Amino acid sequence: MRIDVVTIFPGYLAPLREALLGRAIEAGLVEVAVHDLRDWTHDVHQAVDDAPYGGGPGMVMKPQVWGEALDAVLAADERPARLVVPTPAGRPFRQSTAQAWAGEQRLVFACGRYEGIDQRVVDEAAARMPVDEVSIGDYVLVGGEVAVLVMVEAVARLLPGVLGNPVSAEQDSFSDGLLEGPAYTRPLTWRGLSVPEVLRSGHHGAIARWRRDRALERTADRRPDLLAALPADALDAADRAF
Numbered sequence: 359m360r361i362d363v364v365t366i367f368p369g370y371l372a373p374l375r376e377a378l379l380g381r382a383i384e385a386g387l388v389e390v391a392v393h394d395l396r397d398w399t400h401d402v403h404q405a406v407d408d409a410p411y412g413g414g415p416g417m418v419m420k421p422q423v424w425g426e427a428l429d430a431v432l433a434a435d436e437r438p439a440r441l442v443v444p445t446p447a448g449r450p451f452r453q454s455t456a457q458a459w460a461g462e463q464r465l466v467f468a469c470g471r472y473e474g475i476d477q478r479v480v481d482e483a484a485a486r487m488p489v490d491e492v493s494i495g496d497y498v499l500v501g502g503e504v505a506v507l508v509m510v511e512a513v514a515r516l517l518p519g520v521l522g523n524p525v526s527a528e529q530d531s532f533s534d535g536l537l538e539g540p541a542y543t544r545p546l547t548w549r550g551l552s553v554p555e556v557l558r559s560g561h562h563g564a565i566a567r568w569r570r571d572r573a574l575e576r577t578a579d580r581r582p583d584l585l586a587a588l589p590a591d592a593l594d595a596a597d598r599a600f
């Protein structure tokens with residue numbers, strides 16, 4: 359997969375080259391290119407925004423600059439791309455979104471700032487490629503860059519070879535519709551708190567059952583909406599007995 363990010367703050371995306379994802383890039387498992395939107399300005403002030411039609415607070419990012427930038431970035435690689443535009447007005451970004459995007463050959467992220475990007479940029483792009491306007495949560499950031507860091511990590515960790523243990527991704531929170539339960543490691547007792555006995559029993563069936571019960575318990579307590587959204591056949595008799 360190739361990932362392109364267009365932004366007026368390229369430095370915001372530096373964390374993409376750290377740790378696990380940085381190693382994946384070095385290993386060639388994923389390609390990441392970050393582009394400075396101002397490279398496609400032509401005036402001395404490198405203007406990327408202007409006042410909104412209809413009035414109102416803040417500024418809107420200019421369509422001409424974005425149009426030239428996306429044309430150039432898309433032309434840099436022949437692989438078909440999905441354009442992703444982070445926005446507070448977007449559809450929710452979920453694990454299912456990350457799983458769907460992990461199958462893409464190419465993702466191009468357009469990071470807005472100010473009051474956002476002129477809508478015609480999205481509308482014009484949608485005539486030639488898939489476009490997703492997405493939000494990472496019910497809060498408002500200052501720009502799209504942090505949302506891109508979140509989404510790129512969520513997608514990249516699903517790509518073959520990126521995670522050391524692929525089973526981890528299969529046992530994530532949300533992968534089975536439930537939140538993950540508690541996890542423990544050594545020492546056996548820490549500040550008077552001990553690891554649940556069942557986890558030391560070596561009884562794999564009992565351990566699996568305990569873990570499932572803790573996941574159900576935590577999901578019911580913290581995200582009852584996820585429990586309600588589970589397909590009818592997702593819970594077996596033992597789950598229902600819990």
Ligand SMILES: COc1ccc2nc(C(=O)O)sc2c1
Nearest residue numbers: 445470471493494499501502
């Ligand atoms: C202007 O660009 C923005 C501003 C806020 C914002 N908030 C997001 C979110 O997902 O919460 S994406 C995003 C993009």
